[in-house]
Amino acid sequence: MGRKLDPTNKVKRGPGKKTKKQQGAETELAKFITDEETGPKRLSSRGRKRAAKRVQNSKKPKVAAEEQPKKGFTDENSKWLKPAKRKRKIDEPESEDDSDEHWEEEEDEEEEEQQQQKGGKDQGKKGAKLGVKKVVEEKKKEDDDDDDDDDDDDDDDMVDDYGTLEDGSGEEAAEEESDGEELLPIERAAKKAKKMKEAMGLGSDDDEEEEEEEDDDDDDDDDKEEENKSDADMDEEDTVQANIDEMDQFKLPGAEEREKEGVLPLDLKSIHQRIKDNIDVLCNFSTKREEGKERAEYISLLKKDLCTYYSYNYFLIEKLIDLFPLSELVDFLEANEIQRPVTIRTNTLKTRRRDLAQALINRGVNLDPLGKWSKVGLVIYDSSVPVGATPEYLSGQYMLQGASSFLPVMALSPQEGESVLDMSSAPGGKTTYIAQLMRNTGVIVANDANADRLKSVVGNIHRLGVTNTVICNYDGRQFPKVMGGFDRVLLDAPCSGTGVIAKDPAVKTSKDDTDIHRSAHLQKELILSAIDSVNAESTTGGYLIYCTCSIMVEENEWVVDYALKKRNVKLVPTGLDFGKEGFTRFKERRFHPSLKLSRRFYPHSHNMDGFFVAKLKKFSNVIPTAPAAKEEENADAPEATVVTDSPEEKPAKSDKTKKTVPGKAGDLKKKTQANGTAAKKIANVKPKGKKDSLAGPKKAKVAKMDGETVKGTKAKKPAEKTTDETKASKADKKDGSRFEKKQGKKTKTPLKAKNRIGKNKFRKLKHMLGKPDVE
Amino acid sequence: MRPLTEEETKTMFEKLSKYIGENIKLLVDRPDGTYCFRLHNDRVYYMSEKILKLATNISRDKLVSVGTCFGKFTKTTKFRLHITALDFLAPYAKFKVWVKPGAEQSFLYGNHVLKSGLGRITENTEQYQGVVVYSMADVPLGFGVAAKSTQECRRVDPMSIVVFHQADVGEFIRNEDTLT
Numbered sequence: 007m008g009r010k011l012d013p014t015n016k017v018k019r020g021p022g023k024k025t026k027k028q029q030g031a032e033t034e035l036a037k038f039i040t041d042e043e044t045g046p047k048r049l050s051s052r053g054r055k056r057a058a059k060r061v062q063n064s065k066k067p068k069v070a071a072e073e074q075p076k077k078g079f080t081d082e083n084s085k086w087l088k089p090a091k092r093k094r095k096i097d098e099p100e101s102e103d104d105s106d107e108h109w110e111e112e113e114d115e116e117e118e119e120q121q122q123q124k125g126g127k128d129q130g131k132k133g134a135k136l137g138v139k140k141v142v143e144e145k146k147k148e149d150d151d152d153d154d155d156d157d158d159d160d161d162d163d164m165v166d167d168y169g170t171l172e173d174g175s176g177e178e179a180a181e182e183e184s185d186g187e188e189l190l191p192i193e194r195a196a197k198k199a200k201k202m203k204e205a206m207g208l209g210s211d212d213d214e215e216e217e218e219e220e221d222d223d224d225d226d227d228d229d230k231e232e233e234n235k236s237d238a239d240m241d242e243e244d245t246v247q248a249n250i251d252e253m254d255q256f257k258l259p260g261a262e263e264r265e266k267e268g269v270l271p272l273d274l275k276s277i278h279q280r281i282k283d284n285i286d287v288l289c290n291f292s293t294k295r296e297e298g299k300e301r302a303e304y305i306s307l308l309k310k311d312l313c314t315y316y317s318y319n320y321f322l323i324e325k326l327i328d329l330f331p332l333s334e335l336v337d338f339l340e341a342n343e344i345q346r347p348v349t350i351r352t353n354t355l356k357t358r359r360r361d362l363a364q365a366l367i368n369r370g371v372n373l374d375p376l377g378k379w380s381k382v383g384l385v386i387y388d389s390s391v392p393v394g395a396t397p398e399y400l401s402g403q404y405m406l407q408g409a410s411s412f413l414p415v416m417a418l419s420p421q422e423g424e425s426v427l428d429m430s431s432a433p434g435g436k437t438t439y440i441a442q443l444m445r446n447t448g449v450i451v452a453n454d455a456n457a458d459r460l461k462s463v464v465g466n467i468h469r470l471g472v473t474n475t476v477i478c479n480y481d482g483r484q485f486p487k488v489m490g491g492f493d494r495v496l497l498d499a500p501c502s503g504t505g506v507i508a509k510d511p512a513v514k515t516s517k518d519d520t521d522i523h524r525s526a527h528l529q530k531e532l533i534l535s536a537i538d539s540v541n542a543e544s545t546t547g548g549y550l551i552y553c554t555c556s557i558m559v560e561e562n563e564w565v566v567d568y569a570l571k572k573r574n575v576k577l578v579p580t581g582l583d584f585g586k587e588g589f590t591r592f593k594e595r596r597f598h599p600s601l602k603l604s605r606r607f608y609p610h611s612h613n614m615d616g617f618f619v620a621k622l623k624k625f626s627n628v629i630p631t632a633p634a635a636k637e638e639e640n641a642d643a644p645e646a647t648v649v650t651d652s653p654e655e656k657p658a659k660s661d662k663t664k665k666t667v668p669g670k671a672g673d674l675k676k677k678t679q680a681n682g683t684a685a686k687k688i689a690n691v692k693p694k695g696k697k698d699s700l701a702g703p704k705k706a707k708v709a710k711m712d713g714e715t716v717k718g719t720k721a722k723k724p725a726e727k728t729t730d731e732t733k734a735s736k737a738d739k740k741d742g743s744r745f746e747k748k749q750g751k752k753t754k755t756p757l758k759a760k761n762r763i764g765k766n767k768f769r770k771l772k773h774m775l776g777k778p779d780v781e
Numbered sequence: 782m783r784p785l786t787e788e789e790t791k792t793m794f795e796k797l798s799k800y801i802g803e804n805i806k807l808l809v810d811r812p813d814g815t816y817c818f819r820l821h822n823d824r825v826y827y828m829s830e831k832i833l834k835l836a837t838n839i840s841r842d843k844l845v846s847v848g849t850c851f852g853k854f855t856k857t858t859k860f861r862l863h864i865t866a867l868d869f870l871a872p873y874a875k876f877k878v879w880v881k882p883g884a885e886q887s888f889l890y891g892n893h894v895l896k897s898g899l900g901r902i903t904e905n906t907e908q909y910q911g912v913v914v915y916s917m918a919d920v921p922l923g924f925g926v927a928a929k930s931t932q933e934c935r936r937v938d939p940m941s942i943v944v945f946h947q948a949d950v951g952e953f954i955r956n957e958d959t960l961t
Contacts (some may be wrong), residue, residue, distance in 0.1 A: 400951055451835065464846050
């Protein structure tokens with residue numbers, strides 16, 4: 007039952023039952039309201055004197071203050087026994103009152119400068135102990151400081167003591183906060199204080215001093231008044247400085263504190279605050295750093311906090327810190343905590359977006375077009391019916407698909423009548439989009455290595471009314487053997503899934519270095535198979551789209567760079583005008599400059615799943631032999647069809663290639679080093695081959711020659727040169743099959759390919775080659 | 782993948798003609814090319830010849846589906862039409878049934894159509910005639926067999942079945958596994 011607010015009610019006073027009852031609302035409320043909203047009180051003379059003293063005693067050792075309560079109850083300590091006036095803002099006024107009182111009582115007369123210096127140190131210590139827990143509270147505290155300064159005129163004011171320790175740090179934190187906001191609240195407070203003191207005849211400007219203003223001893227006031235006036239300006243600067251110093255001491259907790267944290271139950275709020283402050287310090291490191299603390303310490307603390315707060319494993323956090331600038335890092339992590347909006351794609355084979363939108367709205371779905379970049383996308387905000395079970399869905403008028411999955415198909419832009427291969431098609435969203443862009447003409451081969459997931463492809467294809475598709479269940483790496491010569495190929499490679507953490511939080515803790523490298527290795531094999539399946543001479547196509555739902559450089563740029571080195575492909579613009587450009591360099595790796603034509607998408611900046619898209623054009627069907635041609639048979643076949651050149655020209659060309667090589671050699675070296683595992687694996691296969699091939703000087707020379715000339719294939723005339731090489735090498739070998747094997751193994755050692763032939767040996771070789779080639 | 786034998790072709794065409802009558806010819810001779818039926822793992826697939834050529838490159842155990850699956854032959858060599866054939870039945874359907882919005886959901890769950898849910902029905906529908914079921918917005922929902930002739934439908938009480946359910950689009954969710 008609510009109490010009625012009735013001003014005519016007379017409140018009973020004095021001892022007795024009736025006074026102890028709860029009074030009317032007005033009186034109860036009055037108790038709560040009074041203290042918070044009073045402006046700066048006018049001080050009595052004593053009050054003014056106390057204020058002056060507070061100014062002097064601003065930064066007296068808090069340690070002393072802290073020790074006070076421990077000493078036991080004395081008359082000086084009595085104040086803490088009295089209940090606080092304001093119970094709402096427990097920490098703020100109480101803390102001020104306590105510390106102020108203690109300091110005033112302890113040390114009457116000290117110079118302000120000394121106080122400030124000590125105060126700085128002490129606050130530092132306090133801060134170190136308690137962390138930045140009460141920043142917000144402290145902020146309020148500061149704002150109210152002026153208001154509260156003279157509230158406790160009475161010596162009898164009692165404030166609960168349990169805030170003391172916290173209060174010290176709180177003050178620091180408050181100062182830190184205020185510093186963070188460029189001293190606006192401090193300035194405000196300073197101005198207020200100035201005004202007050204002017205009114206009182208005191209000259210103190212420090213906020214800290216105001217916070218701590220409490221009862222002053224009369225003796226000290228007179229002396230301090232003068233000091234305060236003269237030092238007013240000094241104080242202001244000093245406090246600002248002191249504030250900044252305290253900010254820096256966004257303390258790095260020491261080892262003991264960390265252990266404590268490990269033991270205590272997690273205080274996520276404080277960790278979150280610590281993360282924010284840490285990033286703040288790191289962003290302005292030169293100004294905000296703690297003396298003697300290295301950047302690495304801040305970063306290691308940040309990593310650990312991020313791991314705890316967002317539940318990632320350390321490996322992934324390290325990778326993310328490398329990828330994103332600190333300002334974006336938290337955005338990215340936050341974006342991974344929430345789901346991306348549900349999006350659908352209209353099936354233009356059966357309906358139009360307009361009609362579909364109308365039908366769905368009639369069913370009670372709240373939706374909007376996806377964006378200017380898509381004519382078939384719709385984003386669903388909320389729905390009263392399950393979106394995946396409406397009659398429109400069942401009749402195949404739309405498909406549930408993530409916005410990021412539209413992008414690779416848009417980049418692929420398949421034309422009508424083409425033959426397209428989708429190497430990892432499950433669950434069939436991209437395949438059906440390709441089919442609708444092709445209007446059910448041409449042929450699509452939808453492949454997936456996982457037979458269970460193929461069922462969903464079958465279901466989706468039939469549901470959406472796609473008729474031009476063949477569905478098969480091969481490992482993607484087998485592809486050129488099964489079928490080749492496609493106009494376009496889409497490879498949505500299996501990846502670590504670090505871009506779709508929002509959909510699958512298990513990725514946060516389950517991914518490891520080995521996982522990433524395993525994925526990368528598989529992706530490299532797949533991309534080479536995909537390239538080999540494209541027909542470079544296609545009249546309308548010759549394109550490959552490589553995409554992943556991962557943000558790791560090892561799975562994206564590195565793989566594409568690898569493909570650029572191993573095959574006759576080049577990057578072309580994706581046609582997507584939004585998204586971040588791919589990296590051309592990352593940590594110690596350097597990629598081909600055309601990598602900036604690829605696109606990266608992030609959940610926090612584009613509001614779609616993390617994604618990477620790269621569009622490659624194959625300009626020659628010839629497979630460069632020396633750097634690890636995976637399918638020798640295929641390599642030989644297309645090469646055989648290429649124009650023949652005289653063997654004599656070959657040495658000349660190889661000279662040219664040698665010349666062009668030096669420019670590339672450097673890159674090659676770097677790239678081969680960067681290729682790491684892939685190259686090494688290939689190299690491992692080769693040594694055996696090398697032994698066979700080193701049967702005679704001829705063969706060794708041929709091998710070296712091939713190695714060298716292969717580098718040249720990446721120069722202007724790759725096709726011709728490779729044919730030259732292969733022809734020469736073929737001509738040399740009498741036994742074709744033996745030759746192929748050896749050549750393959752030879753060419754797979756890019757490291758060994760660096761061996762150079764001496765001038766005389768080269769002439770010899772030239773001579774030798776001259777004879778068989780004549781045939 | 783192999784072409785259908787005479788027997789199999791006959792069985793299948795008989796089944797199809799229940800729904801689309803003589804329009805089967807239109808399925809085979811299309812303006813945009815010749816289409817054909819092929820058998821793979823007891824299922825009948827309908828595809829154009831261009832796709833057929835490519836599909837022959839794929840080994841039998843790795844091939845999952847080609848073009849559109851029309852249905853399968855059961856162990857006793859009867860032909861069962863699947864919902865995946867709906868896209869080809871619907872445009873050529875001879876006898877159609879329209880279902881009221883309220884009864885749509887029920888049909889999509891696999892229930893038969895009652896008189897109370899019947900919106901429209903083509904004239905001269907005989908009993909046990911194959912029919913294609915539509916929603917009032919002319920969206921094909923599935924197919925079935927007429928339980929009553931049109932004349933009888935008018936007379937009969939609201940709770941009696943007028944169309945036996947055979948296949949509906951809800952099966953894409955319910956029976957995803959059995960599609961292949």
